[in-house]
Amino acid sequence: MKDLHSKITILSGAAKYDASCATSGSSGFQSKGNKIGHTLPLGVCHSWTQDGRCVSLLKVLYSNVCKYDCAYCVNRASADIPRASFTVTELADLTCEFYKRNYIEGLFLSSGIFADPDIVMEKLIDTAKTLRTVNGFGGYIHLKLIPGTGEKTILEAGKWADRLSCNIELPTEKSLKCLAPEKSKEDILGAMNDFAGLKTENDSSRGKKSFFAPAGQSTQLIVGASEEHDRQIINLTSSLYNKFSLKRVYYSAFIFPTPGEKKSDPRLPEIIAPPLVREHRLYQADWLLRFYHFKADEILSEDAPFLDSLIDPKTVWALKNLDFFPIEINRADYETLLRIPGIGAKTARRIIENRRARSLSIENLARMGAVLKRGRYFLTANGKHIERPDDPARIRRLLEGQDGAGLQLPLFDF
Ligand code: SF4
Structure with missing residues (x-):
């Protein structure tokens, strides 16, 4: 049995590669009589990943035990790493203790797929529900949606979390099949679609103030682990925003989970460093889509499918x-x-x-x-x-x- 300190060490380390968290100024859960946790005035605390990116805390996995074997992931089934899992009470108490010490402003919770998606999702939901109902926690909660989760479970998750996100991971089905063969495009897009439908339903039935995931949904896409060009990524981003009303698409420059990895997995590309400039340009192009009324085909064309590394789009x-x-x-x-x-x-x-x-x-x-x-x-x-x-x-x-x-x-x- 692992002690709590070992668990937090293992499970926060295992979560640091997910870039898709930000508080987005949600105010949904402060007005419901919760005693602690305000996201609007304070924002969130951050930490730095090895590649220099700023990420939010407390960012942990419920468990890093995973049945899947995604090539790009440090937690994949075939990786020889220490494994650990929290219990719901441990994680809820830990979040509150961190919060009270001002280490964090909210919780970003994901998990390895240690069982059927609905069972994994129920653990994440139980943690959020315990935080809200037992600990009176009004801070920001972002829960990861496990692909394959049913609509009923997504509805329940949205009652307790500010934001939900289902990671699209790779730009095409072909790459997904190659690098994450147990995942399916249908399951990922299905979860986003269910979320979008539930959000519209809840927002229109409850008026302006919705308590179904008030900060909406987001996703993360890994850049540079597969061969797609930026045009495919930006086209995909644009259609995700249009179809599923996503709040954000986060781009995460591919990084080898463990040094020397490329030698052991021929599916992974040869790179000398994470493509951080490319990631930065994708964020700029994304900004043009969301705030500058650009269309995807104005930003990149068939004959110039990559963003310019030296000049902004x-x-x-x-x-x-x-x-x-x-x-x-x-x-x-x-x-x-x-x-x-x-x-x-x-x-x-x-x-x-x-x-x-x-x-x-x-x-x-x-x-x-x-x-x-x-x-x-x-x-x-x-x-x-x-x-x-x-x-x-x-x-x-x-x-x-x-x-x-x-x-x-x-x-x-x-
Ligand atoms: S499902 Fe894939 S990406 Fe998620 S924890 Fe398991 S191996 Fe990693």
């Missing part, structure tokens, strides 16, 4: 569509302003608000937060250019690596 689009520019900031509508590199949603709103009272100059723009080192080629203020976009190749050279992503410095040696 919005600037790449602008350089390919120079006839759309320059944009006159005193006349353009909100959607058009959003297309200018260096102008974000906040700045676009400020421009619209401020120009009601007066005509705006280039100097005003800088004060409103526009990044003119990128935007300078693509806009005019009262007909005045900062610089004309006469030579796209020259502009490209000047902008390459300016956001620092292509030159990302490693925090650790791999």
